[in-house]
Amino acid sequence: MGTKEIKYEGKYLKFINDNSWEYVERKNCSGVAGILAVNDLDEVILVEQFRKSINKNLIEFPAGLVGDSGENEAIETAALRELEEEAGYSAKKVTIVAEGPTSSGLTSETVTLVYAEGLKKVSSGGGVESENIIVHEIPLKEIDIWLKQKEKEGCLIDLKVYSGLYLLNSLRK
Secondary structure, X not given: OOOEEEEEEOOOEEEEEEOOEEEEEEOOOOEXXXXXXXXXXXXXXXXXXXXXXXXXXXXXXXXXXXXXXXXXXXXXXXXXXXXXXXXXXXXXXXXXXXXXXXXXXXXXXXXXXXXXXXOEEOOOOOOOOXXXXXXXEEXXXXXXXXXXXXXXXXXXXXXXXXXXXXXXXXXXX
16 A cells, blocks of 8 residues: 655645655545536526636537535535526535546546526626636537537637536436
């Protein structure tokens, strides 16, 4: 059995060496909640924001850290909070539909996808002070064309968008 050694610790991340395997852990949360949401107009809710690590705008589902304010927060509570902060929607109900690693060769982080139902637009969204999020409400029947257009414009598409759309189709049958 190897020894887990913290090689560097920043404000938000720890760089770990565990028996010669190097990876990153988040310090300030217990996971990530990703929100699959479709409004009453049959539009999927996506967000766009610049991501410094890839130096491009990224199209993704609304998502956020669970328990990043130091509290012991349930995934469902974080999902409801993030949906409103990022996209400006409240939801009557969220249900966990899938969980898995984001990049298991790099990080211990996991994402839990939740399905949000009973949506109501309550604000313009856009995130908190440090975020500059653009909210997109795209008719589901046009999503493939829209995603291709965003790629042509230079955006990257988070791969969770494709898996999330698959799950949405399964859930809405």
